[in-house]
Amino acid sequence: MSAIRRSLAAVKGLFVRRRLEAELDEELRFHLAMEAAEQARRGASREEAQRQAMLKLGGLEATKEAARSARGYRRLETLGQDVRFALRLLRRSPGYAATVVLALALGIGANTAMFSVVRGVLLRELPYRQPGRLVVLHQRDPRAVTMDQQFSVPDIEDLRRRTRSFSGLAEYHSMWFNLLGGTEPERVQTGVVSANFFGVLGTRALLGRTFSPDDDKPGAPPVLVFSHAYWRRSWGGDPAVIGKTLQMNDHPHRVIGVLPPVPQYPDENDLWMPTSACPFRSDPQMTGSRQMRGFSVFGRLQPGVTLARARQDLAAANRALVAEYAGDYPAGGLRIDATPMLAELTARARPTLWLLFATVLLVLLIVCANVANLELARLGSRGDEIALRAALGAGRGRLLRQLLTESVMLALLGAALGIGFAAVLLKALVAFASRFTTRTGDIALDGWVLGFTLAAGIAAGLLFGTLPAVTASRGLAAGTRAGGSGRPGPAGGSVRLRAVLAGVQVAVSFLLLVSAGLTLRSIWKLQAVDAGFDPQNVLALTVDLDWAHYKTAGERRAFHRVLLEKARALPGVAAAAYSSSYPLDGIGRGSGSVRVEGRDTAGANLPQAGFRMASPDVLRALGIRIERGRGLESGDRDGAPRVAVLGHALADQLFGQEDPIGRRIAVGSAQPPVWRTVVGVIADVRDMALDQDPGDAVWLPLDQEPALAGSLLLRSRRPPGQLTAAVRTIIRDVDPRQPVGRVQTLATARSASLAAPRLTTLLLSAFAALALAVTVIGLGGVVAFGVARRTREIGIRMALGASRGAILAAVLREGLAAVCIGVAVGAAMAQLLAHVVAQLLFGVPPTDPVTYGVVAVLLVAVAALACLLPARRATDLQPSLALRAL
Amino acid sequence: MATESEDLLQGTLDLLILRTLALGPQHGWGIAQRIQQVSRDVLSVTQGSLYPALYRLEEQGAIAADWGLSDNNRRAKFYRLTRAGKRQLERETESWHRFTAAVGRVLRTE
Numbered sequence: 002m003s004a005i006r007r008s009l010a011a012v013k014g015l016f017v018r019r020r021l022e023a024e025l026d027e028e029l030r031f032h033l034a035m036e037a038a039e040q041a042r043r044g045a046s047r048e049e050a051q052r053q054a055m056l057k058l059g060g061l062e063a064t065k066e067a068a069r070s071a072r073g074y075r076r077l078e079t080l081g082q083d084v085r086f087a088l089r090l091l092r093r094s095p096g097y098a099a100t101v102v103l104a105l106a107l108g109i110g111a112n113t114a115m116f117s118v119v120r121g122v123l124l125r126e127l128p129y130r131q132p133g134r135l136v137v138l139h140q141r142d143p144r145a146v147t148m149d150q151q152f153s154v155p156d157i158e159d160l161r162r163r164t165r166s167f168s169g170l171a172e173y174h175s176m177w178f179n180l181l182g183g184t185e186p187e188r189v190q191t192g193v194v195s196a197n198f199f200g201v202l203g204t205r206a207l208l209g210r211t212f213s214p215d216d217d218k219p220g221a222p223p224v225l226v227f228s229h230a231y232w233r234r235s236w237g238g239d240p241a242v243i244g245k246t247l248q249m250n251d252h253p254h255r256v257i258g259v260l261p262p263v264p265q266y267p268d269e270n271d272l273w274m275p276t277s278a279c280p281f282r283s284d285p286q287m288t289g290s291r292q293m294r295g296f297s298v299f300g301r302l303q304p305g306v307t308l309a310r311a312r313q314d315l316a317a318a319n320r321a322l323v324a325e326y327a328g329d330y331p332a333g334g335l336r337i338d339a340t341p342m343l344a345e346l347t348a349r350a351r352p353t354l355w356l357l358f359a360t361v362l363l364v365l366l367i368v369c370a371n372v373a374n375l376e377l378a379r380l381g382s383r384g385d386e387i388a389l390r391a392a393l394g395a396g397r398g399r400l401l402r403q404l405l406t407e408s409v410m411l412a413l414l415g416a417a418l419g420i421g422f423a424a425v426l427l428k429a430l431v432a433f434a435s436r437f438t439t440r441t442g443d444i445a446l447d448g449w450v451l452g453f454t455l456a457a458g459i460a461a462g463l464l465f466g467t468l469p470a471v472t473a474s475r476g477l478a479a480g481t482r483a484g485g486s487g488r489p490g491p492a493g494g495s496v497r498l499r500a501v502l503a504g505v506q507v508a509v510s511f512l513l514l515v516s517a518g519l520t521l522r523s524i525w526k527l528q529a530v531d532a533g534f535d536p537q538n539v540l541a542l543t544v545d546l547d548w549a550h551y552k553t554a555g556e557r558r559a560f561h562r563v564l565l566e567k568a569r570a571l572p573g574v575a576a577a578a579y580s581s582s583y584p585l586d587g588i589g590r591g592s593g594s595v596r597v598e599g600r601d602t603a604g605a606n607l608p609q610a611g612f613r614m615a616s617p618d619v620l621r622a623l624g625i626r627i628e629r630g631r632g633l634e635s636g637d638r639d640g641a642p643r644v645a646v647l648g649h650a651l652a653d654q655l656f657g658q659e660d661p662i663g664r665r666i667a668v669g670s671a672q673p674p675v676w677r678t679v680v681g682v683i684a685d686v687r688d689m690a691l692d693q694d695p696g697d698a699v700w701l702p703l704d705q706e707p708a709l710a711g712s713l714l715l716r717s718r719r720p721p722g723q724l725t726a727a728v729r730t731i732i733r734d735v736d737p738r739q740p741v742g743r744v745q746t747l748a749t750a751r752s753a754s755l756a757a758p759r760l761t762t763l764l765l766s767a768f769a770a771l772a773l774a775v776t777v778i779g780l781g782g783v784v785a786f787g788v789a790r791r792t793r794e795i796g797i798r799m800a801l802g803a804s805r806g807a808i809l810a811a812v813l814r815e816g817l818a819a820v821c822i823g824v825a826v827g828a829a830m831a832q833l834l835a836h837v838v839a840q841l842l843f844g845v846p847p848t849d850p851v852t853y854g855v856v857a858v859l860l861v862a863v864a865a866l867a868c869l870l871p872a873r874r875a876t877d878l879q880p881s882l883a884l885r886a887l
Numbered sequence: 888m889a890t891e892s893e894d895l896l897q898g899t900l901d902l903l904i905l906r907t908l909a910l911g912p913q914h915g916w917g918i919a920q921r922i923q924q925v926s927r928d929v930l931s932v933t934q935g936s937l938y939p940a941l942y943r944l945e946e947q948g949a950i951a952a953d954w955g956l957s958d959n960n961r962r963a964k965f966y967r968l969t970r971a972g973k974r975q976l977e978r979e980t981e982s983w984h985r986f987t988a989a990v991g992r993v994l995r996t997e
Contacts (some may be wrong), residue, residue, distance in 0.1 A: 024954075024964070027964075028914075028938070028964045029938070031963045031964075035916040036916065058935060059936075064938055064939075067935065067938070067939040068942050
C-alpha cells in the first residue's frame with residue numbers, strides 16, 4: 002500500500018461519501034438479516050433472532066464507525082477538526098502566535114519577493130511566439146573571445162543563403178537619430194532591422210502593420226513603426242499617428258504601425274525602421290564591405306532543428322566563407338556561434354539574482370529554526386493536555402498530525418501576511434533589478450508566485466513543526482508526563498536539542514554575514530580604485546552629429562572647432578574638449594587592430610586596442626597624467642603629420658623596454674596602412690568599468706579624425722551643473738538643429754557605475770543583519786530556557802556560596818559553546834561555498850581571513866551579550882526563591 | 888453458540904480472512920460463518936471487527952469487492968482475493984508457521 006494510494010482514496014472518499022455510506026449500510030443490513038435467519042433456523046423467535054444478530058455484530062453504529070475509520074476519508078474530516086482546534090489554541094495565546102506569524106511573514110515575504118524577481122527576470126519566457134526557438138548569433142575572434150565583432154551586411158546575406166537550420170535570420174542594430182515633425186526636435190533611439198525582424202520574433206502590430214519585404218528594398222520610401230511606450234509618451238496614444246509623415250535624416254518617413262506593449266529587446270527603442278531607411282546602413286560603403294562589421298543577428302530555429310545542429314550548420318557556412326574571402330578575415334578567421342536568446346539577455350542579472358535568492362532562503366531557514374525552538378518550549382508547557390489526549394485514545398500518528406496542523410496553520414498565516422510584506426519589498430527590488438536588465442516590467446505577484454508562497458508556507462510549517470512534534474509525541478510514548486508544576490518537562494525538548502538548533506542558526510548567520518562582509522570590502526576597494534582620471538567638476542554632454550548633415554570630414558571638423566572655441570570662452574570653464582567617448586560613459590570605444598611599422602605582421606596575431614578621437618585639451622579636461630612625451634596638441638591639425646598617443650599598457654605591450662616615441666603605428670586594417678607617429682604615453686584609464694582592467698588605448702587627434710559621435714567635456718571651476726544652460730545655448734548657436742543627448746557629470750557617471758554592486762551589497766547586508774537579529778533572539782531564548790530549568794541548581798550553588806560571577810561564567814560558557822561550534826561550522830561551509838560569490842567580488846578573495854575574523858568576533862561578541870541578559874536575570878534570583886521552585 | 892471466543896489479534900484475523908477467500912469469493916457474513924465452521928467452533932469472529940478488517944484489506948489492495956447476488960437472491964458485497972493478496976497470504980502463512988513452531992519449542996522445554 003502506498004501513501005499516495007491512501008490519500009487518493011481519501012479524497013475520492015470525501016466525494017462519494019454518501020454512496021459509500023449507503024453501501025455500508027446495505028452490507029451490514031444484509032449481514033444482520035443473514036445472522037437473524039440463522040438464529041431463527043436454530044429456533045429463536047423473530048425478535049430474539051434479530052436481537053442476537055445485533056449483539057453478535059457488536060452494535061450497528063459502532064461497527065459503522067470502525068469501518069469508516071478503516072477507510073481513508075476519515076482523515077480529511079480529522080484535518081478539519083485539527084484546523085479548528087489549532088485556531089482555538091492560537092487565539093488563546095495571541096502573543097506567541099503574533100511573534101511567530103510576524104517572524105514567518107518576514108522570512109516568507111522576502112522569499113516571495115525574491116522569487117517574483119527571479120521568475121520575472123530569469124525564468125519567464127520572452128514574450129514572443131515560441132521563444133525557446135529564438136537564438137542570438139555571435140562572431141568572435143578566437144584570440145579575443147570576450148568581444149563580439151558582430152556581422153557585416155554581406156556576412157548576413159551569405160549566412161541566409163548558406164544555412165538551412167533557421168526559418169529566418171533577422172538583422173538588428175540601434176542608432177540615435179534626430180526626429181523632426183513633433184512639437185520639437187527629438188532625439189530618438191531607433192531600432193534598424195531587416196523586414197523579417199518582427200516576423201522572426203512573432204510580434205504583430207497593435208495598430209497598422211509591421212514591415213514587409215518591399216519596405217526593405219534599396220530606395221524604398223522610408224517607413225517607421227512606433228514602440229508602444231514611445232507612442233504613449235510622445236504622441237499621447239493617438240491612433241491618428243498612422244499615416245503621418247515625420248522628418249528624419251532629411252527624408253520624409255511615413256508611420257505605418259504601432260507595436261503592442263511588449264518589452265523591447267535588446268534595447269529600449271522608441272522607433273523602428275527598415276535597413277533601407279537608415280542612411281548609415283544603406284550606404285554602399287557599408288553594404289558592400291565584408292569588413293564593416295557591427296550588426297546583430299537574431300534567428301529562429303526551424304521546427305525540429307536542435308541548437309547543436311544549427312551550430313554545426315553555422316560552423317560549416319563559416320568555414321566556407323573564411324576560405325573564400327580570406328582577405329576580409331583576420332589571420333585565424335572568426336568563429337560563429339549561437340546562444341538561446343533568453344540566456345543571452347539574462348546573463349548579466351543571473352549570478353546576482355540567484356545569490357540573493359539563496360540568501361533569503363537561508364534567512365527563512367534561520368527563522369524556521371528559531372520558531373522550532375519556540376515551539377519546543379511551548380510544547381513543554383502543554384504536556385498535560387497532550388497526555389490527556391493520548392489517554393483518550395489518540396494514537397501517536399494522530400497527535401503528530403494535530404501538532405503539525407498547528408505548525409502549518411501558523412506558517413500559512415505568516416505566508417498570507419508575508420505577501421503583503423513582499424508587495425512592499427518588491428518595489429525596492431524592481432528598482433534594483435532594473436540596473437541589470439530590461440525585464441523588470443514582467444515582475445509581479447502572479448499565480449506562480451502565490452503558488453510558491455503557499456508551498457513555502459507549508460514547507461516552512463512542516464520544517465519547524467516536525468522536530469517539536471516528534472519530540473513531544475516521543476516523550477509521550479516513553480510514558481513520561483510533565484507534572485502540573487509548570488516546570489518544563491521532557492516534552493519541552495532537551496537543552497541540547499535547542500542548543501543544536503541555535504548552533505545551526507549561528508552557522509547560517511555566519512555564512513550570510515561573511516558574504517555581506519566580502520561584498521562590503523569589495524565596494525570599499527572599488528570606490529577607492531584609481532581610475533586614471535579625475536572625475537571632479539567635469540561636465541559631459543553627448544553631442545552626436547546628424548549623419549545626414551555632417552557627411553564630410555570637413556563639415557565635422559568645422560563644427561568641432563567652432564564649438565570648442567565657444568566653449569572655452571564660457572566663464573568658469575578651465576578646459577574644454579570633445580572626445581568620441583569618455584570614461585565610464587557606458588558606451589565604450591571603437592576598437593581595432595594595431596600594427597607597428599617595421600614589424601612583419603603577416604600571419605601574426607595583431608594586438609587589439611580601443612581607440613578614441615579627442616581634441617587637444619582632453620587630457621587637461623579629464624585630468625589624465627602624461628607619462629612620456631606629450632599629449633595631443635593644437636598643432637595636430639588636419640594636414641599636419643599624423644600622430645597618436647598610447648596608453649601605458651599598450652605601449653608596454655607593443656614596445657616593451659624600447660622608447661615608443663617616434664615609432665609609427667597604424668590602427669585598423671585599412672590597406673595601405675595609415676601610419677601615425679607616437680608622440681606620447683599617458684596613464685591608463687579604466688573607462689569600461691571600475692572593476693575591469695583598463696585595456697589598451699590609442700588616442701588620436703580629433704582634427705585629423707573628426708568623429709561623428711562624441712561628447713563635449715568641460716572642466717569647470719564651479720559646480721559643473723551650473724554650466725549646463727550656458728552650454729546648451731552655445732550648441733544651439735552653432736547648429737540649431739543639433740539636439741543635446743545625455744548630460745551628466747563624470748562624478749555621477751562614476752557613481753552610477755558603482756550603483757549595481759552597491760545595491761547588491763546593501764541587500765545582502767540587510768538580509769545578513771536580519772539573520773543576525775533573529776539568531777540573537779533565538780540564542781537568548783535558549784539560554785533563558787536552560788537557566789529556567791536549572792533554577793533550583795543555581796539556587797543551591799548560590800546558597801553554597803558561589804559568586805554571581807562564577808554562575809554567570811558557567812552559563813556563558815555553555816551558551817558560547819554552541820556559538821563557537823556554530824561559527825566553526827559556518828566557517829567551513831563558507832570555505833566550501835566561497836567560489837559562488839567569487840565572481841561578484843573585486844580585489845577581495847572569497848576566503849579573505851580579515852572578513853572571516855571580523856565576522857567571527859562580531860558574532861561571538863553579540864552572542865555573548867545575548868546570553869548575558871537572561872543569565873544575569875537568573876543570578877538576580879534570591880537563592881531561597883530558587884530553592885522553593887521544587 | 889461458543890461462549891468462549893478467543894481474542895484474535897488483528898493480524899491473525901487478516902490471515903484467516905485471506906485464507907477463507909482463497910477458497911473462493913464470499914460475502915462478509917459468509918466469511919464469518921466459514922471461519923467458525925472450519926475451526927470447529929473454536930474461533931468465533933467478533934463480527935464487529937470483521938468489517939473494519941475487510942475494509943482495511945480492501946484499501947491495502949489484498950482483496951477486491953464487487954456487488955452480486957447471494958444464494959437467496961439478495962444483493963450482497965462479495966470479496967475476492969487479488970494477486971497481491973495471494974502473495975500476502977503466502978507470506979503471512981509462512982510467518983505464522985514459523986511463529987507457532989518457535990512458541991511450541993519454548994513451551995516444550997522444561
